[in-house]
Amino acid sequence: xxxxxxxxxxxxxxxxxxxxxxxxxxxxxxxxxxxxxxxxxxxxxxxxxxxxxxxxxxxxxxxxxxxxxxxxxxxxxxxxxxxxxxxxxxxxxxxxxxxxxxxxxxxxxxxxxxxxxxxxxxxxxxxxxxxxxxxxxxxxxxxxxxx
Numbered sequence: 560x561x562x563x564x565x566x567x568x569x570x571x572x573x574x575x576x577x578x579x580x581x582x583x584x585x586x587x588x589x590x591x592x593x594x595x596x597x598x599x600x601x602x603x604x605x606x607x608x609x610x611x612x613x614x615x616x617x618x619x620x621x622x623x624x625x626x627x628x629x630x631x632x633x634x635x636x637x638x639x640x641x642x643x644x645x646x647x648x649x650x651x652x653x654x655x656x657x658x659x660x661x662x663x664x665x666x667x668x669x670x671x672x673x674x675x676x677x678x679x680x681x682x683x684x685x686x687x688x689x690x691x692x693x694x695x696x697x698x699x700x701x702x703x704x705x706x
Contacts, residue, residue, distance in 0.1 A: 587684055590680065591684065594673060594680045598669065598672075601636070604645075605670075607633075607636055607640060607660070608640070608645060608673075612666075612670045618658065619633060619634070619658060637660055645662070645665055645669060646662055646666055647663055
């Protein structure tokens with residue numbers, strides 16, 4: 560028990576930094592997802608539609624690389640989007656084993672309607688910071704890629 564208390568005491572700043580970071584992340588996501596949820600999508604569904612809208616047709620592995628979610632449920636996410644008529648699949652002409660995902664007209668309409676409000680929402684979240692603070696925060700957070 561003494562060892563644990565000593566460990567906590569010696570790492571108090573690290574532990575409290577993690578708590579502050581996690582609370583900020585949760586708060587940001589809660590506000591960010593308002594526009595997504597309001598439009599009946601999950602974060603992963605929105606990510607797929609946004610990636611396809613901005614990058615064009617993509618293979619599933621490329622979608623996973625582009626969006627900010629885990630790959631564990633990507634097949635289900637895409638299946639649900641397909642069922643809702645928002646995306647369609649077709650065989651890759653270069654590699655028949657691969658499937659390419661494409662937005663339907665309905666999918667394009669939905670994402671193009673959501674994106675402006677979503678971008679404004681993101682801007683409001685980060686308006687709390689100056690441009691200099693945003694650049695500093697980005698620089699600091701990029702350091703975590705190295706661990």
